[in-house]
Amino acid sequence: xxxxxxxxKTAHAVVESxxxxxxxxxxxxxxxxxxxxxxxxxxVGLGGLGVSRGLQATADTVLxxxxxxNAFFLNPIGHGMAAPTVLEHGAPELSKELLRPLATTExxxxxxxxxxxxxxxLAGLATSAVRDGxxxxxxxxxxxxxxxxxxxxxxxxxxxxxxxxxHKGLTYFVLDMAAPGVETRPLRQMTGxxxxxxxxxxxxxxxxxxxxxxVGNGWRVAMTTLMNERSAIGGTSSxxxxxxxxxxxxxxxxxxxxxxxxxxxxxxxxxxRAEAQxxxxxRARRSQxxxxxxxxxxxxxxxxxELNQDVYEFAMELLGPEATLYGSYELRQxxxxxxxxxxxxxxxxxxxxxxxEGGTSEVLRNILGERILGLPGDLxxxxxxxxxxxxxx
Amino acid sequence: MAEFVFSAEQKDLRSGVRDFLAKASDEATVRRxxxxxxxxxxxxxxxxxxELGVLGLAVPEALGxxxxxxxxxxxxxxxxxxxxxxxxxxxxxxxAIPALVALGEDVSAFVEGTRTAALAxxxxxxxxxxxxxxxxxxxxxxxxxxxxxxxGSADVLVVAARTSDGVGLFAVEDATRTSLSTLxxxxxxxxxxxxxxxxxxxxxxAAPAVTHAFRVGAALLAAExxxxxxxxxxxxxxxxxxxxxxxxxxxxFQAVKHRCADMLVLVEHARSTAYHAAWALQDxxxxxxxxxxxxxxxxxxxxxxxxxxxxxxxxGIGFTWEHSTQLYVKRAVTDAALLGSATEHREHIAAAxxxxxxxxxxxxxxxx
Numbered sequence: 001x002x003x004x005x006x007x008x009k010t011a012h013a014v015v016e017s018x019x020x021x022x023x024x025x026x027x028x029x030x031x032x033x034x035x036x037x038x039x040x041x042x043x044v045g046l047g048g049l050g051v052s053r054g055l056q057a058t059a060d061t062v063l064x065x066x067x068x069x070n071a072f073f074l075n076p077i078g079h080g081m082a083a084p085t086v087l088e089h090g091a092p093e094l095s096k097e098l099l100r101p102l103a104t105t106e107x108x109x110x111x112x113x114x115x116x117x118x119x120x121x122l123a124g125l126a127t128s129a130v131r132d133g134x135x136x137x138x139x140x141x142x143x144x145x146x147x148x149x150x151x152x153x154x155x156x157x158x159x160x161x162x163x164x165x166x167h168k169g170l171t172y173f174v175l176d177m178a179a180p181g182v183e184t185r186p187l188r189q190m191t192g193x194x195x196x197x198x199x200x201x202x203x204x205x206x207x208x209x210x211x212x213x214x215v216g217n218g219w220r221v222a223m224t225t226l227m228n229e230r231s232a233i234g235g236t237s238s239x240x241x242x243x244x245x246x247x248x249x250x251x252x253x254x255x256x257x258x259x260x261x262x263x264x265x266x267x268x269x270x271x272x273r274a275e276a277q278x279x280x281x282x283r284a285r286r287s288q289x290x291x292x293x294x295x296x297x298x299x300x301x302x303x304x305x306e307l308n309q310d311v312y313e314f315a316m317e318l319l320g321p322e323a324t325l326y327g328s329y330e331l332r333q334x335x336x337x338x339x340x341x342x343x344x345x346x347x348x349x350x351x352x353x354x355x356x357e358g359g360t361s362e363v364l365r366n367i368l369g370e371r372i373l374g375l376p377g378d379l380x381x382x383x384x385x386x387x388x389x390x391x392x393x
Numbered sequence: 394m395a396e397f398v399f400s401a402e403q404k405d406l407r408s409g410v411r412d413f414l415a416k417a418s419d420e421a422t423v424r425r426x427x428x429x430x431x432x433x434x435x436x437x438x439x440x441x442x443x444e445l446g447v448l449g450l451a452v453p454e455a456l457g458x459x460x461x462x463x464x465x466x467x468x469x470x471x472x473x474x475x476x477x478x479x480x481x482x483x484x485x486x487x488x489a490i491p492a493l494v495a496l497g498e499d500v501s502a503f504v505e506g507t508r509t510a511a512l513a514x515x516x517x518x519x520x521x522x523x524x525x526x527x528x529x530x531x532x533x534x535x536x537x538x539x540x541x542x543x544x545g546s547a548d549v550l551v552v553a554a555r556t557s558d559g560v561g562l563f564a565v566e567d568a569t570r571t572s573l574s575t576l577x578x579x580x581x582x583x584x585x586x587x588x589x590x591x592x593x594x595x596x597x598x599a600a601p602a603v604t605h606a607f608r609v610g611a612a613l614l615a616a617e618x619x620x621x622x623x624x625x626x627x628x629x630x631x632x633x634x635x636x637x638x639x640x641x642x643x644x645x646f647q648a649v650k651h652r653c654a655d656m657l658v659l660v661e662h663a664r665s666t667a668y669h670a671a672w673a674l675q676d677x678x679x680x681x682x683x684x685x686x687x688x689x690x691x692x693x694x695x696x697x698x699x700x701x702x703x704x705x706x707x708x709g710i711g712f713t714w715e716h717s718t719q720l721y722v723k724r725a726v727t728d729a730a731l732l733g734s735a736t737e738h739r740e741h742i743a744a745a746x747x748x749x750x751x752x753x754x755x756x757x758x759x760x761x
Binding site (some may be wrong): 251267362373376 | 394396397398424504626630633634641642644645646648649650651653654655657658660662663664665666668669687690691736740741742744746750751752754755756757758759760761
């Protein structure tokens with residue numbers, strides 16, 4: 001049987017044995033995991049069928065068409081980033097322990113990477129991990145952590161050797177967010193909401209069994225996470241005219257009295273760019289094998305972030321004086337998904353983060369230039385220096 | 394094959410054409426030919442048609458073709474564009490052959506490369522508009538003029554002309570052709586004149602065949618644009634990686650690197666839209682006019698932007714006559730203007746998707 005038939009048949013069998021309308025979410029997603037449809041390219045027994053990654057769309061079409069919840073939406077960091085990282089770099093027993101509750105959304109995950117002093121220069125981070133018997137003791141501050149306040153586990157990148165050059169002194173861990181010494185505070189953003197958190201780590205302990213990859217090898221492990229992040233952020237929409245551009249065409253149709261030929265040309269150009277990127281995502285998906293996402297994900301992330309901003313700048317201009325009104329600046333932390341993106345004016349403000357989060361557009365252009373085009377790297381002030389000797393501030 | 398999945402045969406086709414052109418149409422040859430009256434080498438053209446058999450890949454076998462697909466022809470067009478192959482690529486392969494095939498005409502001689510043809514029909518923003526046709530038919534002869542016919546010096550002209558019943562399509566051989574001095578010396582144009590010139594009626598209504606030809610021509614032109622754009626990106630990246638200033642390769646400066654990254658995005662967008670158009674026309678996957686306009690709006694803008702930026706990134710050498718960039722700049726500007734500009738295709742897109750859009754009320758606008 002062809003792999004695509006296997007995936008299709010397996011997906012139909014799951015929704016026949018478990019009616020998505022009456023089966024509780026965690027049980028339903030557990031059945032999806034057990035059938036190997038959580039990540040079809042994962043090994044059998046760990047949520048996959050060992051087939052091409054490109055066939056995930058086949059499974060999702062059947063499952064979501066029958067009403068199964070989208071686990072990626074519910075647990076984006078867990079599903080999109082933690083799972084491939086744990087699978088690739090964790091011990092097999094750790095994958096067995098962590099992947100199923102992650103897939104069922106029983107355990108929500110978050111990512112403890114960025115710090116107040118380490119944004120684009122992530123490898124310069126300062127949170128320390130010091131070995132103490134079978135444990136590691138963690139101290140530091142992380143920032144921009146979405147879902148930290150509801151997460152059970154976190155992907156943590158910490159410094160285990162400050163005497164090494166910065167990339168070499170890092171180690172990667174899975175942190176239990178319920179452990180003593182982990183404190184989460186909401187971080188209020190420009191929109192008034194708090195989608196993100198700050199996480200303070202004060203003598204928090206992690207068993208060595210929750211280390212991913214070798215001591216000092218954390219940067220390479222983090223790359224797995226980041227490549228999956230970029231491909232998860234870009235390229236999710238496969239319907240023509242959907243996504244942010246749909247908001248602009250909706251407004252265009254709603255306010256005929258504000259239409260001008262100049263705005264129409266701007267919108268047509270935005271629509272065309274969105275369509276060109278959608279077709280590029282489609283082309284990347286079709287050529288993708290079962291391996292890790294390639295740098296094409298960086299193109300998708302770069303374009304979709306800048307396009308979002310351009311679309312919402314256009315929409316605000318189309319709105320005219322109404323653009324200067326707002327809904328509410330009340331601090332809210334748990335916004336339901338359906339209103340997550342909020343009114344148009346809030347979407348405009350929120351879009352300003354798109355070119356910063358998950359890799360700034362400047363860093364992404366470096367990645368495209370250096371990793372895809374093979375251009376030489378920039379001169380660096382920190383190369384070869386021990387981390388502790390690099391100027392910071 | 395599924396959209397965007399290239400077969401092993403198509404990959405072989407690409408490398409075969411690329412290898413052939415590397416020898417038969419290298420830059421020195423292109424520069425020599427662009428100074429000649431004909432502007433191309435008929436012997437090379439005949440080898441492409443005969444030996445390689447790549448001029449009629451989408452033509453049914455019964456009409457003298459290879460019975461392949463439009464995607465096959467697009468793969469070849471991309472390589473033609475990369476090499477700036479001089480010759481009637483757009484006139485014969487892109488426009489005249491599709492028009493004739495749509496009418497069931499045998500096109501063996503054009504497919505074999507022993508004869509050439511061109512489409513002498515004016516377009517409005519890349520589409521057929523019978524009101525633009527000024528040539529008139531009377532008793533089986535044509536009279537009038539068509540300006541700026543791409544590859545208009547071809548052996549056979551496919552001409553739209555006013556008849557007593559409307560606008561018909563005719564084949565003409567004996568016309569007066571006045572070669573024009575063109576911005577791009579590798580893509581020729583001529584003004585063609587008829588003076589009671591004998592013509593053979595191909596179709597009483599020109600519209601279906603011409604509409605088809607403009608769509609196919611625009612899709613193949615888009616593929617040519619992708620080839621040229623990718624070639625320029627490769628040249629520019631190679632230069633930025635080796636040219637040293639301030640003791641470093643200029644490509645290590647972010648100001649240069651980021652422009653190269655933007656060029657990469659443009660090339661990838663162009664490639665996606667060009668092949669989507671080819672696949673859409675071949676398999677009926679999409680509204681053909683919309684798919685073609687998306688491709689032309691994207692590829693014309695991308696190729697021209699990349700060409701002009703590549704001059705900047707090469708610095709002074711990029712402005713010289715001796716450097717390749719000037720050849721591609723002129724081709725990019727020419728291709729952008731042919732069969733509808735990017736702006737004109739955005740107009741088509743706007744008419745198709747914006748003017749018809751309806752509000753569903755799903756989006757909330759805060760009211761204060």
